[in-house]
Amino acid sequence: MAGEAPELNAQEKAGKAFPVSWDQFHRDCRALTWRLNEVGPFHAVIAITRGGLVPAAIVARELGVRVIDTVCIASYDHDKQGELQVLKGISEQAMNLGGGTGKGLLIVDDLVDTGKTGRLVREMLPDAHFATVYAKPKGRPLVDTFITEVSQDTWIFFPWDTALSYHPPLRDGAA
């Protein structure tokens, strides 16, 4: 409507961005694996797609796990969260490997933010170990192992969502 201020997205409201490069992400996934190696062994890795696919591949490679399943959940349209939608559940084969409760299974996601996605998967696999690369305070209590905590008002930009681009010099008004 004319005269109304445009709605700000999460990053604009907070002004805090945490861009992560491929190198940094790979290093953080390896650091996560060092910690998980103390907890395993795991029968299988369950990736929460799509964001969990990349860390799941790296972690599974480092841990020598070759059984990988997905639980496909969508909730964010860019930075706005809507209803959680389970597009695909955990396979019967992976469920059986975890004795029906997830024991010995490793759930991997790129991050927890509000914790809604993680909570839903934990309900499906209450005895599984849940690992994320990054965690925000609201979601942190749901995660068993993570590497880096960022504040709730920070937006993490993953390398698969970003591209190198020109950045104007500070004196020309760049933030």
Ligand SMILES: O=P(O)(O)OC[C@H]1O[C@H](OP(=O)(O)OP(=O)(O)O)[C@H](O)[C@@H]1O
């Ligand atoms: O803790 P929450 O507030 O639930 O947010 C965390 C979830 O949000 C993102 O997934 P998204 O729903 O954007 O789907 P994507 O992985 O396909 O990008 C991210 O990959 C986590 O799975």
Ligand code: HPA
């Ligand atoms: O900070 C974030 N970055 C990218 N995707 C997300 N999904 C929830 N929070 C985030």
Ligand SMILES: [Mg+2]
């Ligand atoms: Mg996700």
